Amino acid sequence: MSEPSIFTRILEGEIPAEILAETENVFAIRDIAPQAPVHLLVIPKSAAYRDVVELAASDPALMSEMVGLANTLAAEHADGDFRLVFNTGPGAGQTVFHVHAHVLAGGLDEGSLG
Ligand code: 5GP
Numbered sequence: 001m002s003e004p005s006i007f008t009r010i011l012e013g014e015i016p017a018e019i020l021a022e023t024e025n026v027f028a029i030r031d032i033a034p035q036a037p038v039h040l041l042v043i044p045k046s047a048a049y050r051d052v053v054e055l056a057a058s059d060p061a062l063m064s065e066m067v068g069l070a071n072t073l074a075a076e077h078a079d080g081d082f083r084l085v086f087n088t089g090p091g092a093g094q095t096v097f098h099v100h101a102h103v104l105a106g107g108l109d110e111g112s113l114g
Contacts, residue, residue: 002092022069033105037107041102043066050098051097052099083102083105086101
């Protein structure tokens with residue numbers, strides 16, 4: 001058995017973090033090291049998928065639930081507009097191999113990728 005991920009430990013209350021919102025299968029917390037005025041993490045309660053590629057291939061409904069919660073949170077914590085980032089693989093900066101989406105919002109007009 002591998003060690004529980006940091007996000008599982010947060011969900012189970014072993015590591016303190018405020019659960020900002022949750023749905024049946026997904027929960028959200030603030031990122032401990034914010035990279036934007038609003039930087040939240042949307043995380044499946046299950047650690048079954050290590051990254052978004054596995055998630056999308058196996059459970060698109062769960063991915064949709066994550067996007068829906070990100071949208072709700074962006075409206076509650078910012079003006080409704082947001083970036084959704086899935087770091088995928090260590091070379092792209094992924095450090096926690098329990099899939100999660102970064103929700104970045106608030107004052108993002110500079111540094112657009114588009
Ligand atoms: P990744 O680098 O895997 O895409 O994202 C993992 C994120 O989890 C990082 O942005 C990091 O700051 C955040 N993180 C790591 N440990 C904790 C923690 O204990 N609490 C919270 N709230 N965020 C964490």
